[in-house]
Amino acid sequence: MYFYMKPVNLHGVSLDIESSLFSGQSFMWDKLSGGGMYYCAPISVSAVIIQASDAEGVEIICDSDAVDALPPEEWFSRYFSLDVDTESLFSEAFRLRYPQLAGLLARYRGLRVLRQDPFETMVSFMCAQGIGMALIRRQVTMLREQFGEPLTVQFDGGAARIHRFPTPQRLAEADPMKLRACTNNNLARARNIVAASRKVAEGCIDFTSLASPETSQEDIRSALSACAGIGLKIADCIALFGLGRFGAFPIDTHVRQFLGEWFGFPEASGALTDRTYRILSDRATDLLGPELAGYAGHHLFHCWRTEVRGLQAF
DNA sequence: GACCAGGACCAAA
DNA sequence: TTTGGTCATGGT
Numbered sequence: 264m265y266f267y268m269k270p271v272n273l274h275g276v277s278l279d280i281e282s283s284l285f286s287g288q289s290f291m292w293d294k295l296s297g298g299g300m301y302y303c304a305p306i307s308v309s310a311v312i313i314q315a316s317d318a319e320g321v322e323i324i325c326d327s328d329a330v331d332a333l334p335p336e337e338w339f340s341r342y343f344s345l346d347v348d349t350e351s352l353f354s355e356a357f358r359l360r361y362p363q364l365a366g367l368l369a370r371y372r373g374l375r376v377l378r379q380d381p382f383e384t385m386v387s388f389m390c391a392q393g394i395g396m397a398l399i400r401r402q403v404t405m406l407r408e409q410f411g412e413p414l415t416v417q418f419d420g421g422a423a424r425i426h427r428f429p430t431p432q433r434l435a436e437a438d439p440m441k442l443r444a445c446t447n448n449n450l451a452r453a454r455n456i457v458a459a460s461r462k463v464a465e466g467c468i469d470f471t472s473l474a475s476p477e478t479s480q481e482d483i484r485s486a487l488s489a490c491a492g493i494g495l496k497i498a499d500c501i502a503l504f505g506l507g508r509f510g511a512f513p514i515d516t517h518v519r520q521f522l523g524e525w526f527g528f529p530e531a532s533g534a535l536t537d538r539t540y541r542i543l544s545d546r547a548t549d550l551l552g553p554e555l556a557g558y559a560g561h562h563l564f565h566c567w568r569t570e571v572r573g574l575q576a577f
Numbered sequence: 578g579a580c581c582a583g584g585a586c587c588a589a590a
Numbered sequence: 591t592t593t594g595g596t597c598a599t600g601g602t
Binding site for chain 1: 591592593596597598599600601
């Protein structure tokens with residue numbers, strides 16, 4: 264059964280689909296070739312194609328016969344976190360203190376932090392250690408193609424053949440020697456992914472309870488970093504992008520760079536040990552507020568990469 | 578050819 | 591607690 268819906272009324276909410284999908288928080292989306300602005304990804308039990316037709320709204324094509332799937336409008340609003348007011352990410356005091364930076368950030372009002380599937384997020388970021396975005400994306404694509412279920416979605420522009428992200432069960436049963444081909448030939452990483460997938464499949468890691476407001480950020484960190492291959496940074500990434508914890512503030516090399524360059528945090532100059540990571544993370548939370556520090560941090564991250572470093576995410 | 582990329586982990590001082 | 595080596599390879 265196919266859904267075809269158009270358009271989503273954005274009610275004046277600021278949304279930049281391209282930046283949101285390709286700012287480096289997700290490695291699941293493909294840009295369909297053939298001209299038009301079609302973006303495609305398997306989402307949980309269904310597949311979604313988004314066509315950003317014009318400024319008025321977007322069209323969603325969604326194949327799903329899952330009874331528990333959200334209606335497309337609700338899914339869309341939730342996935343792109345349209346409930347968050349991105350106009351107020353940076354306080355008046357912040358904008359007065361950093362006027363030049365605020366000017367740069369104004370270009371990214373439409374950047375949304377996605378509420379993604381936690382398992383996809385976990386495995387994706389386990390593939391993200393010390394290598395570039397292009398290589399991360401390649402790993403996730405290979406994981407999908409080698410271990411994920413194939414799927415065809417019909418839409419106006421033709422048919423898209425994609426692969427779902429593999430289930431926890433599938434990766435838990437995978438042979439690390441075969442999985443290795445998908446993890447940049449890194450056997451340790453392949454073994455870590457199998458072990459972590461097993462924990463998810465067996466219920467040792469329960470994303471539903473981790474996502475609960477009653478679970479503290481520190482409890483999320485310790486639960487996830489109990490897995491080999493997951494440290495503070497990746498645990499925070501899973502919290503931010505996979506558990507909807509918009510206060511979580513992951514710190515990688517880029518974030519460390521702009522914390523020193525833009526805000527003059529002295530701890531940003533040294534190596535990123537667990538101790539300095541926590542200090543920087545706490546200081547960033549003080550600066551940006553506990554509720555949306557990570558959300559704002561992703562704006563800063565994307566802005567730093569594109570405006571200062573001249574990098575492209577995709 | 579050197580250096581860096583959305584790191585984590587272990588041994589050694 | 592911090593430092594340095596290791597894992598890996600594509601891009602600049």
